[in-house]
Amino acid sequence: MTDYSQFEAGTKSGIHADTAWIRKHDELIGRVLKQRSSSMGLFFISLALAVGVSVALKSFIPGIIFGLAALFFLWRFWGTGVSENYMREVYEEGLLVPGMVVNTQPLTVLAVANLAAHDDVPVINACYNLVVKNLDGAKKELFEKIPCSCFFTYEGGSYHSNFEPHPLCWGTGSRQEIEAALQQAEEDNKENTQDEWEVLKRIAKQFPTLAPGEMILLDENYAPFGRKKYYESRYEPLNLDTAQEEYRNILQEGQEEVQEGEESLPCSEKKISGKDVYSRMAELAYRLDVYQYIGSHCELGHFVNSEHPGLFTCIGDPEDFPKELNDSGIVLSEGEYPLIYEKYLITTKGCYGADRRLQPWDEVNFSIRLTVLNGMELLVNGTKIAEFKGHFENPAYVEGLPAQEQEMELQKEAVRVIEFLRKLKQAYSV
Numbered sequence: 001m002t003d004y005s006q007f008e009a010g011t012k013s014g015i016h017a018d019t020a021w022i023r024k025h026d027e028l029i030g031r032v033l034k035q036r037s038s039s040m041g042l043f044f045i046s047l048a049l050a051v052g053v054s055v056a057l058k059s060f061i062p063g064i065i066f067g068l069a070a071l072f073f074l075w076r077f078w079g080t081g082v083s084e085n086y087m088r089e090v091y092e093e094g095l096l097v098p099g100m101v102v103n104t105q106p107l108t109v110l111a112v113a114n115l116a117a118h119d120d121v122p123v124i125n126a127c128y129n130l131v132v133k134n135l136d137g138a139k140k141e142l143f144e145k146i147p148c149s150c151f152f153t154y155e156g157g158s159y160h161s162n163f164e165p166h167p168l169c170w171g172t173g174s175r176q177e178i179e180a181a182l183q184q185a186e187e188d189n190k191e192n193t194q195d196e197w198e199v200l201k202r203i204a205k206q207f208p209t210l211a212p213g214e215m216i217l218l219d220e221n222y223a224p225f226g227r228k229k230y231y232e233s234r235y236e237p238l239n240l241d242t243a244q245e246e247y248r249n250i251l252q253e254g255q256e257e258v259q260e261g262e263e264s265l266p267c268s269e270k271k272i273s274g275k276d277v278y279s280r281m282a283e284l285a286y287r288l289d290v291y292q293y294i295g296s297h298c299e300l301g302h303f304v305n306s307e308h309p310g311l312f313t314c315i316g317d318p319e320d321f322p323k324e325l326n327d328s329g330i331v332l333s334e335g336e337y338p339l340i341y342e343k344y345l346i347t348t349k350g351c352y353g354a355d356r357r358l359q360p361w362d363e364v365n366f367s368i369r370l371t372v373l374n375g376m377e378l379l380v381n382g383t384k385i386a387e388f389k390g391h392f393e394n395p396a397y398v399e400g401l402p403a404q405e406q407e408m409e410l411q412k413e414a415v416r417v418i419e420f421l422r423k424l425k426q427a428y429s430v
Helices: 019-025 027-057 060-079 084-092 177-190 196-206 245-251 275-287 289-295 320-328 395-399 401-428
Strands: 096-098 099-104 107-114 125-131 148-153 162-169 214-218 225-230 336-343 346-348 351-354 359-361 366-370 375-380 385-387
Touching: 019 027, 019 084, 019 099, 060 214, 084 148, 084 162, 084 346, 096 162, 096 177, 099 196, 107 148, 107 196, 125 196, 196 214, 214 336, 225 401, 275 289, 275 401, 366 401, 375 401, 395 401
Parallel strands: none
Antiparallel strands: 096 148, 099 107, 107 125, 125 214, 148 162, 214 225, 336 346, 346 351, 351 359, 366 375, 375 385
16 A cells, blocks of 8 residues: 555544445455455466476476566565555544545546645645545435545655545445534535635536546645646646736736846846846846846857756847847847847747747747756747746755655746746737
8 A cells, every 4th residue: 555644634534434344345445455366366376387387397497487476476465455454544544525526427526635744835735536436325416525534645845745535435334424524524614715615616627537546736726737647746737828817926026126136237237229128128027036037148049959047138148149149140120129039039029930030929929838857948839949947046945845846846937937928028019
């Protein structure tokens, strides 16, 4: 079984688990028990083959091979044991969480739980998609409330990496105890910022193609930001191209003064054409906390195949930027100023694509895609034009986080970058 963290559940189910009932009805534990049973059978078959083949062929080599296979199945047999004590703990010591039937064909329960491992961190919720064969005693109707109990997997950091919900009707045949647990879940739900039963309905409608065991990660506002299999460390980011309103709260934009240090910007010190244009872009970058992405020096010039620390701009490299632009052969119109030069050139009028023809701002769409090694790819109308690392205030701290939390930190950076590009587009579209 999975090695779960030791924790004290805030709210427990209150039921008295029946291990005989669990063996018969719990499909998650039943899957492990079935694997255990098959392992013992395969152990005896491999052992018999090891002896029989060795005698028949008068050679020890086949016997050694089948003997190693027998040892493997014996190891798997002992390693997949499920004690009666563990079965009871899943239901009696696990956290009581809301679950709901969100599909009847196939029968599917979606459950939501808070993944925070500590009280002093922002809430991260997760919805787990559990496809089952049966829910004994339940009506099995669409949007029926199914209280569940769960343990969490902990791999370090501020959050649990996953959980698996066990419907309480798998743990006991007592409808009275299950109804009491449901009432407790209803009471707990009143303390949430949103009705979690309604959240489950919304997520089920928003993600109708969830696979068995797949999870949707939600922020403290119950806005989805990631999707993954429960056993995976990393997740697939969601909504980077739209930067949901809930996520924009982290940007703290629009209301704050430009940070101190603005007067030391390269574009402020040098007498360059379009100084006001670049100051405007720098101020916007400061407000959205992405100045490091446009102020990083790119030693190899604009993006070709190499990964840069940031975007190639006149602010980051006021000497090489004009030279690179001149070598590009792109002729700008009167009053047009270059802003960012990667595979494409972004100016105050729009974007010059691969054909070096200007695409006006109303035809330009930015998006961000995360890479495996904490990097970001900038796309224009679906085409990758730049790749750069995420800039973190404390890189060593981020590198020490579990993979899922590193992804969360990088996603916050990506939202800032995409919002900066959106604001840049708005500023020069008028």
